[in-house]
Amino acid sequence: MSAAADDIKEQKHPDTKEAAAKFWHSFQQEREAIRQSISDLSTQSRSVVSGLCDKILEQINNLEKKLIEATIYLPTYDQRQLTLQVKSLNEELSKQRSILIPKSKFSFKSRKTAAISTKPTSTTGTVSSQAQLPEKSSVNESTLPAISSNFKIITLHDEQGKYFDIKSLVALDADNKIVDFQLSNLTDCIVNLVSADIIIGAIHIKNLKNTLIMSGPVGSSILSHGCERCVFLVGCHQFRMHDSIKMKIYLHVTSHPIIEDCREIQFAPYTLAVDGLEQMFEKAKLDQSINQYDKVEDFKWLKQQASPNWSLLQEQEWEKDWPLNIKDSSQESIKCILDNIVKLED
Amino acid sequence: MGLLAILRKLRQKEKEMRLLVLGLDNAGKTTILKRLNGEPIDTISPTLGFNIKTLEHNGYKLHIFDVGGQKSIRSYWRNYFEQTDGVIWVVDSADRMRLDVCKKELHSLLLEERLSGASLLVFANKQDLSGALAGQEIKQVLDLDSILTHHWAIQACSAYTGDNLLRGVDWIVGDIASRIYLLD
Numbered sequence: 001m002s003a004a005a006d007d008i009k010e011q012k013h014p015d016t017k018e019a020a021a022k023f024w025h026s027f028q029q030e031r032e033a034i035r036q037s038i039s040d041l042s043t044q045s046r047s048v049v050s051g052l053c054d055k056i057l058e059q060i061n062n063l064e065k066k067l068i069e070a071t072i073y074l075p076t077y078d079q080r081q082l083t084l085q086v087k088s089l090n091e092e093l094s095k096q097r098s099i100l101i102p103k104s105k106f107s108f109k110s111r112k113t114a115a116i117s118t119k120p121t122s123t124t125g126t127v128s129s130q131a132q133l134p135e136k137s138s139v140n141e142s143t144l145p146a147i148s149s150n151f152k153i154i155t156l157h158d159e160q161g162k163y164f165d166i167k168s169l170v171a172l173d174a175d176n177k178i179v180d181f182q183l184s185n186l187t188d189c190i191v192n193l194v195s196a197d198i199i200i201g202a203i204h205i206k207n208l209k210n211t212l213i214m215s216g217p218v219g220s221s222i223l224s225h226g227c228e229r230c231v232f233l234v235g236c237h238q239f240r241m242h243d244s245i246k247m248k249i250y251l252h253v254t255s256h257p258i259i260e261d262c263r264e265i266q267f268a269p270y271t272l273a274v275d276g277l278e279q280m281f282e283k284a285k286l287d288q289s290i291n292q293y294d295k296v297e298d299f300k301w302l303k304q305q306a307s308p309n310w311s312l313l314q315e316q317e318w319e320k321d322w323p324l325n326i327k328d329s330s331q332e333s334i335k336c337i338l339d340n341i342v343k344l345e346d
Numbered sequence: 347m348g349l350l351a352i353l354r355k356l357r358q359k360e361k362e363m364r365l366l367v368l369g370l371d372n373a374g375k376t377t378i379l380k381r382l383n384g385e386p387i388d389t390i391s392p393t394l395g396f397n398i399k400t401l402e403h404n405g406y407k408l409h410i411f412d413v414g415g416q417k418s419i420r421s422y423w424r425n426y427f428e429q430t431d432g433v434i435w436v437v438d439s440a441d442r443m444r445l446d447v448c449k450k451e452l453h454s455l456l457l458e459e460r461l462s463g464a465s466l467l468v469f470a471n472k473q474d475l476s477g478a479l480a481g482q483e484i485k486q487v488l489d490l491d492s493i494l495t496h497h498w499a500i501q502a503c504s505a506y507t508g509d510n511l512l513r514g515v516d517w518i519v520g521d522i523a524s525r526i527y528l529l530d
Contacts, residue, residue, distance in 0.1 A: 061520070068523055076351065152476030153440070180440055180477030201475040206443050220475065220506070223372045223441065240372055240392055242417070256391035260416050287388065297394055299418045 002044050009270065016073040027063070027082055034059050034089055049100050053093065067273050071339040086194055109214050111330050152201075157184040166193045169302065176218070182205075186211045190334055194324055196276045199283050203234070206262040212341055214272070217284035229344050231323060235270050237287060246344045248313060251293040254286060259310055260299040271320045348491040362407045363522050364429055366464075368438035368455065370448050371415040374471040377505040378436060379412045387505070394418065396426070406519055410434075419453070431522045432467065433523040434514070437488070439470045439478035439502070449488045456496060465525070466498040466521065469511075474504040497521050 037056055041049055064086045071079055099319040156167050175275055178199045183191060184206040193200060193215040200215060205224035215237035224232075235252035243261045251257060252270035259265055269291060274280075281288040294312055301307035324338050349388030376484050377387050384397050386521055388529045393414035413419075439446075452468075455461065457468045470484040475509060479487070491499060499521075501514035 020387070064524065153442075178476050180475055182442065182477070184443065201477065202440055202472075204441060204443055221372055225443075237388065238372070238390070240390060240416075255389050258392040258394070258416070260418055283389075290389070292391075297392070299394065299416045 008089075018055045019068075020074050020078055022084075023066075023074065024078060026157070027067070027085075030059070030063050031085055031089065034063070035092070038089075038092050038096050041100060046100070049097075053097050053101070055095055057090075058094065058304060060086065063089075068258075088113040095099070123181055152178065153180045153182055154164040154181045154187065155184075158183075159186050159189055161188045162190075163334055164189065164191045165324060166195045166198055170195075170198050183208065183213070188331075188338060189337060190214075190323060190326075190337065192273060192324055194272065196274075196280055203236075205232075208336060212344060214324065214337060216237055216272070216274075216277075216280045218282045220285070229342055231319070231341055233270065233272055233282070235272075235281070237286065248291075248319075248342070250319070252286070252288075252291050253293055254290045256297050259307075262300075263309050265310040266313040267296060267310060269293050269316050271323065273320065274324070277280070298344045326334055361405060361522065363431045363526075365393045365408055365410045365432045365518065366426055366430045366433055367410060367412040367434045367436060368437065369415050369469075370441070370444060370451065371417070373415060373436040374438045374469075374505045375412045375415060378434075378471065378503075378511060379410055381508055382410075382507045382511060396417075397422055397506065403515060405522065406517075408519065416456065423455070424458070424460075425460055430461055430464050430520045431466040431526065433461060434467045434469060435445060435517065436462065436469045436471050437484055438482075439472050439484055440475040442477075442479065444486075445479075445487045452488060453493075456493060462495065462524075464496060465518050465521040466493070466496045467514050468500040468502060469514055470502040470504055473502050473509065474506045478487065497525070 012171070030167060034056060037059075038250060040216065041052060042054075067074075067079075067082050073303075074082070076195075108290045112319040144229045152180055156164060156169075180191065180204045186206075188201050189208075189211045191211065193203075193213070195216060200218045202220045203215065203222045205213070205222070206226055208224075208227045208230050210229045211227075212231045212233075214233040215235070218237075221238035221240065222232075222236045222237065223240050225242045225243065227247060229246045231248045231250070233250040237253070237257050239249075239251060239253045239257040241247070241249070241259045241262055242258075244259075244265065245261070245262065246264045248266045248268065249257075250268045250271055257267070263295055270293070277287065278319075296307070296310050298307035298309050301309060319341055324343070326337065328331065367379060371392060374519055376390050376393050379397060379399055380390060383401060393412065394416075395414060397408075397412040399410045401410060413423055413426055433438050433455070437448055437454075441448075454468070468484070468488065468490060470479070470481040472478050481500050484502075485491070485500045490498060499514075499517050501510055502518065503510040503514060505511065511517070
C-alpha cells in the first residue's frame with residue numbers, strides 16, 4: 001500500500017527521486033559539519049562551550065526542520081534513516097554537553113535580560129529543552145520582623161483582632177515597591193493596604209472571618225476563597241471569589257467580576273477617596289473610567305434569570321468613611337469599628 | 347501502516363494542529379491566547395465557556411482552544427480532549443496557596459486516554475509579579491519529573507509583558523511536528 005502511494009506520488013512529481021537524492025546529499029554534508037563541531041567542543045575553553053552547544057543545537061533543529069519539510073517527497077526509508085540520524089546527533093550533543101558542563105555548574109540568566117525570543121528552540125528530547133529554558137533569578141527581600149516574607153510577597157496569616165497597615169508591612173526604603181499579598185486565616189482584623197508609594201501586584205485571600213480589607217488599585221487580579229462576613233474595598237483588573245458567604249465588596253474592576261459557590265454577596269462601587277488616587281490608578285495601569293462592579297457573573301447560576309446569590313448594595317448604605325488611620329488599635333476598638341462597617345445580619 | 351502513512355501525508359499538507367489551553371482559574375489562559383493573537387488584554391473577564399483562535403505559526407495552522415478554569419466548569423474540559431495534539435497547562439506562579447490543587451488537576455488530566463499522545467507545555471505564568479515562583483520551583487512543586495507518559499517542557503513566562511510566550515509555543519509546535527509529521 002505504501003509502495004502504491006509512492007507510485008502515485010512519483011507520477012505526479014517525476015523528479016522526486018532526484019530531489020530526494022539531492023536532499024540526502026546535502027543532509028549528509030550538514031550532518032558531517034555538525035558532528036565535526038560536536039567533537040571539536042572538547043578542545044574549546046569552558047567559558048564558550050555552553051554558547052557553542054546552543055549554536056549546535058540550533059543547527060540540529062534547523063536540519064530537522066528541513067527534514068520535516070522534505071518529507072513530502074522523501075521515500076519512507078530515507079525519512080526513517082534521516083530521523084534516526086538527527087536523533088543520534090542530539091544524543092551526541094547532550095552526551096558531550098554533560099561531559100563538558102557539569103550539571104550543578106549551570107547558572108541561569110536573569111529573566112529581565114532574556115528578551116522575547118522569536119528564534120526556534122524546539123528540540124525532540126525533553127532533557128535538552130529543559131536545560132535551555134531561562135530561569136528567573138531570585139530576588140533578595142529585606143526581612144521584616146514578625147512577618148514571613150519571601151521574594152516580594154507579604155504574607156499575613158493566623159491573626160486575630162489586629163490592625164495592619166501597609167506602611168509597617170513593607171519597608172519604604174526598598175528599591176522595588178511592587179509587592180504581592182497573601183492573606184489567610186485572619187479573624188476580626190482590619191488590613192489597610194492603601195498606599196500611594198507601594199504598588200500591589202496581586203492579592204490572594206483565603207479563609208477570612210469578620211475582616212476588613214482596604215486596598216488601593218491592584219495591578220492584576222484578586223482571588224479569594226472561603227471568606228465569611230467580610231468587607232473588601234479593592235480595585236483590580238479581575239476579581240474572583242469562591243466559597244464565600246455574607247460579604248460586602250466595594251469594587252473597582254475593569255472586567256466582569258465572578259463568584260462561584262457564594263451566597264449573600266453584596267456589591268458596591270469603589271468608594272475610596274484619598275489624595276493622589278488618580279496617580280495610584282495610573283501606577284497600577286488600571287483604567288479609572290471603567291468599572292464593571294455590577295456585571296457580576298455567577299458560575300453556579302447559569303440561568304437567564306438574575307442570580308439569587310448576589311445583589312447590589314443600595315446607595316444610601318454605601319460606606320464612605322474608611323478607617324485608614326486609627327488612633328486606638330486595641331482589640332475592643334477594632335471590634336467596634338468592624339461592627340460599624342460590616343453591619344451584616346447573622 | 348500504508349493507510350496510516352497516507353493519512354499522515356494528508357494531514358501534513360494541511361499542517362494543522364489542535365492545542366488545548368487548560369489550568370486553574372486566574373492562571374492567565376485567555377490572556378496568553380489574546381497576547382499571542384495581538385489583541386488587547388486589559389479588559390479580559392474570567393472565561394465562562396471557551397475561546398477558540400486560529401493562528402499561523404512557523405507555517406503551521408494552530409487551532410487553540412482556551413477553556414475556562416473555574417471549578418464548576420472543569421468537568422467540561424473533557425469535551426475538548428478529542429484530537430488534541432498538545433496541551434498547554436498554565437500556572438499562576440504567584441498563587442502559592444493553590445499549587446497543590448494545580449498539581450492534582452494536572453496529574454489527573456494526564457491520565458486521560460484521549461490525551462495520551464499529546465505533548466505537554468507548562469507555562470509558569472505571571473513572572474511579572476513579584477511574588478511569582480521561578481520555573482524551576484514550579485517544576486518541583488508540580489512534580490513534573492514524574493511525568494513519563496508525555497513529552498513535556500516547562501517555560502517561565504509572562505502573558506502580561508509577553509516574555510517567553512513564543513519560546514514555549516515554538517517548543518510545543520516543534521515537538522508535535524516532529525511526532526506527527528515524521529515517521530519514527
